[in-house]
Amino acid sequence: MKLYYIPTTRAVRPQWLLEEMGISYELVNVSMEMTKQPEYQKLHPHGKVPVLIDGEVTIFESAAICAYLTDKYPTFRLAPSPDSPHRAYYFQWLFYASVTLEPPVEHFMFDALPHLPEKLLPEKVRFGTSSDESRQWFDRVTQPLREALANNNYLVANQFSTADIVTGGVLLWAEKLGMLATDDPLTQYVNRLIQRPAFVRANERIR
Structure with a gap:
């Protein structure tokens, strides 16, 4: 099993999951030059x-x-198992992380780091939202997340799941960008996640 990655990208999420599982895998460090090669674009059409x-x-x-x-x-x-009612909430947060939570973080990131490469997002979209607007957007979309974690350590049935890895991976970006206050419950959630031994191991493998 091979995982192609660039540090501090979305690749952290499956790497962290593989460490949680303890499955043997090979990390392939991808350079920006490599992403332009036809051979790599056969693996990922957008490089x-x-x-x-x-x-x-x-x-x-x-x-x-x-x-x-x-x-x-x-x-x-x-x-959760396919026959569990909790499976619905697992899917909810899994899709929420990518579809609802990530866009304001991504827009804030491009405003804060304007020279960050992005292969697909048009420039007028990248810079069409100010950092203040992105923060307000982020605060709105994270409200249900804060409510879900008000009395729980984890998102689904209060048990650690892949939904926490994907959602936590987005929030980790937000935290590093300064979008989360120190006393924010989401900061506490992120801190709880990054203390997991599997996350620590994933970080150590890419240094």
Whole structure:
């Protein structure tokens, strides 16, 4: 199993998941020059990361990779079983992280780091939202997340799951960008997640 990655990108999420599972995998460090090569673009049509190769399966999109691995290895119990009512909430937060939570963080990031490369987002979209507007957007979309974590350590049935990895991966960006206050419950949630031994191991492997 190979995971193609660039540090501090969405590739952190499946790498963290693999460490949680204790599955053997090879990390392939991708350079920006490599992403432009036709060989790599056969793996990811947009020349981005992450990409996972698992036997005959080649898959991109961090949340999709995480969902695939979680279902392939159910014995690690990182998602509710398909017949559990909690499975619906697992999917809810998994999609929420990518579709609802990530956009304001991404827009804030491009405002704070205007020279950050992005292969797909048009310039007028990248810079069409100010950092203040992105913060307000972020505060609105995180309200249900704060409510869900008000009396829980984790998002789904108060048990750590892949939904926490994908959601926490987005919030980790927000925290590093200064979008979270020290006393914010989401900061406490992020701190709880990054203290997990698997996350620490994932960080150590890319240094």
